[in-house]
Amino acid sequence: MTRKDKPNTPEKRILIAEDSRSQSAMLSDILTDSGYAVTAAKDGLEGLQRLPEVRPDLVISDVWMPRMNGYEFCESIRQDEGLGDTPVILLTSLSNIRDIIRGLEAGADYFITKPYSEELLLSTVESILSSGQSQSRNDPKVSVETELEGVALNILVSPQTVFNFFRTTYENLLHDNHQLGRAKLDLKKLNDHLEEKVKEKTRGLEEEIVERKKAETALKESFENLRSTLDGTVRALATTIEMRDPYTAGHQRRVSELACAIAKEMGGSAEDIKGMEVMGFLHDIGKIVVPAEILSKPGKLNDLEFNMIKAHSQAGHNILKGIEFPWPVSAAVLQHHERLNGSGYPGGLKGPEIAHEARIIAVADVVESMASHRPYRPALGIEAALGEVTQHKGTLYDPDAVDACVNLFTVRGFVLT
Ligand SMILES: [Fe+2]
Structure with missing residues (x-):
């Protein structure tokens, strides 16, 4: 969805915290093209400093950044008197359950797995912005007991946040699965192409071998002919002597x-x-x-x-x-x-x-x-x-x-x- 598609929508402000300049620029471009006003900070600390000035409708933060990571940034937002309700998306690999629990504890609303699809990112952003404030801080928290790698954990989270995490996990998986399917298809195409190339090359080599064998046979024949000419000449010379x-x-x-x-x-x-x-x-x-x-x-x-x-x-x-x-x-x-x-x-x-x-x-x-x-x-x-x-x-x-x-x-x- 681009700005062109939504000309009358008032601009929503999004604050990005991302230490990778290339990833920050890519994310800014995607969001700006879709009509959002984007402010980029190079880490959690700068994001926190710019929070009162920007007053964002949504924060999108990387997890691993120098000075202040995404969890600390999220926790600091939640503690802010006036802006504590700002929804937060964490951009993370989240391949580890500990990362998910850490995100839940920090009060994040969603997470998106890197590398993300533009489509999934924009649909998540739009969904969060249409529902308004973060439920992470306002909803009543419940105590959830769980066990992780043999250690009992007690986490205080809002049910809505847990649901959101599940949903985004599912969507991320769906997206990854789709990507995997596409990658498999690409791989198959590549394999087919490769097979065809190998066949083509093999055909070429076979033709070359046949040509070389022909050349070798011709050379051998020519050599045999010369040998036979030499033999004939030698015998003729010998006969000349014997005649005398x-x-x-x-x-x-x-x-x-x-x-x-x-x-x-x-x-x-x-x-x-x-x-x-x-x-x-x-x-x-x-x-x-x-x-x-x-x-x-x-x-x-x-x-x-x-x-x-x-x-x-x-x-x-x-x-x-x-x-x-x-x-x-x-x-x-x-x-x-x-x-x-x-x-x-x-x-x-x-x-x-x-x-x-x-x-x-x-x-x-x-x-x-x-x-x-x-x-x-x-x-x-x-x-x-x-x-x-x-x-x-x-x-x-x-x-x-x-x-x-x-x-x-x-x-x-x-x-x-
Ligand atoms: Fe002799």
């Missing part, structure tokens, strides 16, 4: 298979083994520079011819060094005829100077060559081949690679095909 040197047909494939098996036996990863496969296939690629008649010459080679054959390591390195493999392919190709004691070629490298991969290829190459037929000699057989690498284990050949190779044939049943 038919007596060594299948040599590179078999070296590749044995080198992979040795690497696996030595605990190499899947990626290491893939590298060995490529290096095995390409280790003799440099033979492309050696004349075909020398490669397939059935008799003993002279020094010049042998030097031409030996050049294949460096030539293979030169062909491959510009290609960025994920494995040390060109180094392994360059070093696959190096020997641990420095007697190999082309660099005469010793021990740790020789790459791990080159040492494996060296063992696989020697074993495969000796076990197979060559233009200048028949096949010597796998036992002779294993005997050769075992005899020179640690001097010419890497001991771990030799052990792994021997183990493959003697224990695991590996066969060169």
Whole structure:
């Protein structure tokens, strides 16, 4: 109800005692907007001092304030000779029965629970102002005996005041219940909204996961395609060599298979083994520079011819060094005829100077060559081949690679095909 609604009603004066400036301003605004003349005091003491000057029709007081609290303020009003009948509303949390009894004893007429609804406040104010004076002081008091937390209490109160407290308690509860219902409804709406948001987000995430999986699959496919292209290229290169040197047909494939098996036996990863496969296939690629008649010459080679054959390591390195493999392919190709004691070629490298991969290829190459037929000699057989690498284990050949190779044939049943 606003001033506009009640233009002819003479202004009723309300004195507020409230220490919180924001709450005092809010209360003043609500009452002023409804056509009441409001005076605000910052606590009970100031309220009491301004009481004779304002002569309010109603006092609304907070309970907990510095200097003089709401109960003391109410008691002081009741003791005032001329203004003791002024109705008093206490603004309180009143969550405790002691607070209610203290309010009754102090002679308050009503209480309103904070935070209050504007509607409840104005309807209470209007109801009190229409009934006029406070019944708290004028009505006959009765002695009420009660027990609180095991302590017997005797309170002197007017029945009307007790009724008013009950009524306002009920109204406050009703209001709180209404607020609770509204809060529950708001919460439900919020929950529904949240659920929808979560579903939306989940849908978005699911779509993202599907997209990422697609991208991952495409990437994997592309990688597989590249790998397969690389495999094809490597095999094509190997075949090119074998076409010029038919007596060594299948040599590179078999070296590749044995080198992979040795690497696996030595605990190499899947990626290491893939590298060995490529290096095995390409280790003799440099033979492309050696004349075909020398490669397939059935008799003993002279020094010049042998030097031409030996050049294949460096030539293979030169062909491959510009290609960025994920494995040390060109180094392994360059070093696959190096020997641990420095007697190999082309660099005469010793021990740790020789790459791990080159040492494996060296063992696989020697074993495969000796076990197979060559233009200048028949096949010597796998036992002779294993005997050769075992005899020179640690001097010419890497001991771990030799052990792994021997183990493959003697224990695991590996066969060169
Ligand atoms: Fe070779």
